[in-house]
Amino acid sequence: MSRLWVFNGSPSFVDGAAAFITEAAAKAIAERGRFTLALSGGGTPKSVYARLAREDYRQRLAWDRVQVFFGDERCVPPDDPDSNYRMAREAWLDQGPIPVTNVHRIRGEDDPANEALRYEQEIRAWFRTAACPVFDLILLGLGDNGHTASLFPGTASLRERERLVVAQYVEVMRSWRVTFTAPLINAARSKAFLVRGAGKAQMIWNVREGPYQPDVWPAQLIEPAGGELHWLTDAAAAPRTRPDPQRG
Numbered sequence: 001m002s003r004l005w006v007f008n009g010s011p012s013f014v015d016g017a018a019a020f021i022t023e024a025a026a027k028a029i030a031e032r033g034r035f036t037l038a039l040s041g042g043g044t045p046k047s048v049y050a051r052l053a054r055e056d057y058r059q060r061l062a063w064d065r066v067q068v069f070f071g072d073e074r075c076v077p078p079d080d081p082d083s084n085y086r087m088a089r090e091a092w093l094d095q096g097p098i099p100v101t102n103v104h105r106i107r108g109e110d111d112p113a114n115e116a117l118r119y120e121q122e123i124r125a126w127f128r129t130a131a132c133p134v135f136d137l138i139l140l141g142l143g144d145n146g147h148t149a150s151l152f153p154g155t156a157s158l159r160e161r162e163r164l165v166v167a168q169y170v171e172v173m174r175s176w177r178v179t180f181t182a183p184l185i186n187a188a189r190s191k192a193f194l195v196r197g198a199g200k201a202q203m204i205w206n207v208r209e210g211p212y213q214p215d216v217w218p219a220q221l222i223e224p225a226g227g228e229l230h231w232l233t234d235a236a237a238a239p240r241t242r243p244d245p246q247r248g
């Protein structure tokens with residue numbers, strides 16, 4: 001199942017996405033007593049995380065049942081301005097009712113390759129499974145070049161089918177990244193892209209409607225795969241038809 005959500009002001013993108021996350025959490029907690037969530041990084045989700053820290057959202061569910069992982073991370077110290085962990089901590093987790101022991105940071109600053117192995121084991125141990133762990137919800141962003149998580153065009157990680165978490169040096173970003181692989185992301189009950197702004201309209205169209213070329217547009221690797229795939233967008237980002245390439 002794949003669904004496009006267009007939040008055009010009532011509710012706003014931020015409230016629509018925050019409500020989507022809390023409703024998924026409430027459903028998972030009701031059904032299984034817990035909610036396993038993997039956060040996306042970059043800029044788009046920051047305002048959504050900040051909304052989840054607001055009192056009215058904090059009252060909505062048993063946040064101590066929520067386990068927070070990270071779908072990818074830049075291999076920098078946790079207090080580095082580029083750290084996805086720092087962004088999520090400052091916007092939400094530091095204020096939040098989620099116990100610090102429920103937050104699973106990717107610690108890639110010293111040895112990315114070893115951390116990818118460790119993080120995969122941490123995930124498997126937490127889920128108590130040797131099979132592919134099934135997250136309740138994995139949040140994803142969409143880069144201008146069609147990447148998602150830290151699955152970048154033309155990189156070996158796109159072809160990984162065994163490992164759940166890998167490390168790689170991303171030439172275009174001049175940095176090491178640790179990232180979930182497509183098999184782990186696709187195994188989730190629900191995957192949700194959070195994408196807003198006119199600048200992403202063309203890439204959303206490319207990924208959803210364009211020719212299938214995941215080596216060019218890695219976000220095309222993400223499929224419902226027996227679960228749900230959601231695109232949470234605002235009116236500027238969500239084209240009804242092929243956007244005007246001149247619009248950028």
Ligand SMILES: O=C(O)[C@H](O)[C@@H](O)[C@H](O)[C@H](O)COP(=O)(O)O
Pocket residue numbers: 040041042043044045072073074084140141142143144147148149150
């Ligand atoms: O670590 C990262 O950078 C993200 O996980 C990455 O996949 C991000 O989601 C996209 O680049 C979109 O970023 P924006 O939301 O800032 O456009």
